[in-house]
Amino acid sequence: MQPTFHRQVGGYVVRQCAREDLPNVIRINLATLPEHYSDLFFEELLQESPETFIIAENHSTIVGYIMCRIEFGFSNVKRFGLARKGHIVSVSVLEEHRNKGLGRTLIEEAMRGMVNRGCSEAFLEVRVSNTTAISIYQKMEYQTASRLEGYYRDGEAAYLMTKPLA
Numbered sequence: 001m002q003p004t005f006h007r008q009v010g011g012y013v014v015r016q017c018a019r020e021d022l023p024n025v026i027r028i029n030l031a032t033l034p035e036h037y038s039d040l041f042f043e044e045l046l047q048e049s050p051e052t053f054i055i056a057e058n059h060s061t062i063v064g065y066i067m068c069r070i071e072f073g074f075s076n077v078k079r080f081g082l083a084r085k086g087h088i089v090s091v092s093v094l095e096e097h098r099n100k101g102l103g104r105t106l107i108e109e110a111m112r113g114m115v116n117r118g119c120s121e122a123f124l125e126v127r128v129s130n131t132t133a134i135s136i137y138q139k140m141e142y143q144t145a146s147r148l149e150g151y152y153r154d155g156e157a158a159y160l161m162t163k164p165l166a
Contacts, residue, residue, distance in 0.1 A: 007105070016054060021055055025042060064097060065090075067089050071087050077145075107137075115166065119165055121163065123160060
């Protein structure tokens with residue numbers, strides 16, 4: 001699969017992930033997040049939904065990523081009904097590249113991919129202690145739908161945050 005160009009943000013290129021990018025994405029996940037996934041999981045999400053697996057690179061070095069999965073199930077936004085939903089599974093930017101708009105850009109590009117795949121809403125889980133990420137999501141008009149006690153392996157709770165998509 002040849003990745004498609006998305007956009008430039010400062011000196012960064014934000015584009016679809018390619019299979020050969022996965023080892024670097026996995027390294028970022030291991031270096032920055034307590035939640036780790038199998039290599040096969042990364043490959044599966046890239047294959048299932050390449051439009052929502054986006055990377056940020058600086059001088060051809062990957063410095064951030066977002067990976068999502070498209071799901072169908074009960075709506076997190078509407079009170080009743082089923083929906084095609086984009087699930088933000090994991091997003092991270094290396095610390096030295098944060099506060100440059102990359103996280104927001106990655107989320108925006110992934111949501112664009114969700115809309116292109118027919119999703120009517122997006123959702124994610126975020127640690128209750130991750131106030132920086134929560135603030136970004138709130139600025140992007142994500143709403144807290146519920147608190148999920150003991151969601152993470154270490155026992156920390158998560159907020160389920162949702163957003164309707166145009």
